[in-house]
Amino acid sequence: MRETNKVFHLAIPCKELDETVEFYEKLGCKLARRYADRVTFDFFGDQVVCHLSPNHVDENPKMYPRHFGITFLAKEEYDKALQMAIKEDLPFFKEPMVRFAGRQEEHLTFFLLDPANNLLEFKYYHDASMAY
Template sequence: MRDSQNVFHLAIPCKDLDETYDFYVTKLGCKLARRYADRITLDFFGDQVVCHLDPDGVDMNPKMYPRHFGVTFREKAQYDNLVKLAYQRNVPFFQEPMTRFTGRIEEHLTFFLIDPSNNLLEFKYYHDERMMY
């Protein structure tokens, strides 16, 4: 089981550090932890995302499944606030907000953003928090 003091770590490729910084820090509001010539490290909603400069590692045809990452919010207000922020700051959507599994216990709200290096980010809110895992 995860200790709440520990931080999940994810490394992803990026094609340009300045574009990546603009997307994650300026538009999404993530905190920049460190920046080097070949990568930036971010506080991504409480976890660590490292964007490594690797233009050859960029997926030119991204698909939602199976490769994406993101956050499942416990509070609907947090989900709603991020949707609003994304629209206000013209963050590019890969999939507009929608409801999945309507009428089932695992029904949830979701949307996908796409970063400048074609990494897909999913954000969700489950009506029944028991379905988060």
């Protein structure tokens, strides 16, 4: 498990800064910094940097092998993120579903699509030991 004095960092492409800021703020992320070529967010306690690179946007994204997101340890937080996505009319790539039903690794999940076609997964495991 990660120590609390560390922050995970992820850099991803974006095609336009204003729409990127709008999407991530609607998701509840805080804009930390903005420059002419990138924006940095507090993404649920970690750092996501969206670099302006419209020529590197995946026009046909697939869930596997590339996506990122949050595994919530509290169901209430998962539910809150889902309700926020619905309320803000954020684009779903995959609607909420249950994966691995009836197995120890059963979890709730949904995927969102950001303006640059980056896929974000949000999930909650009923058995917290399966989070890693």
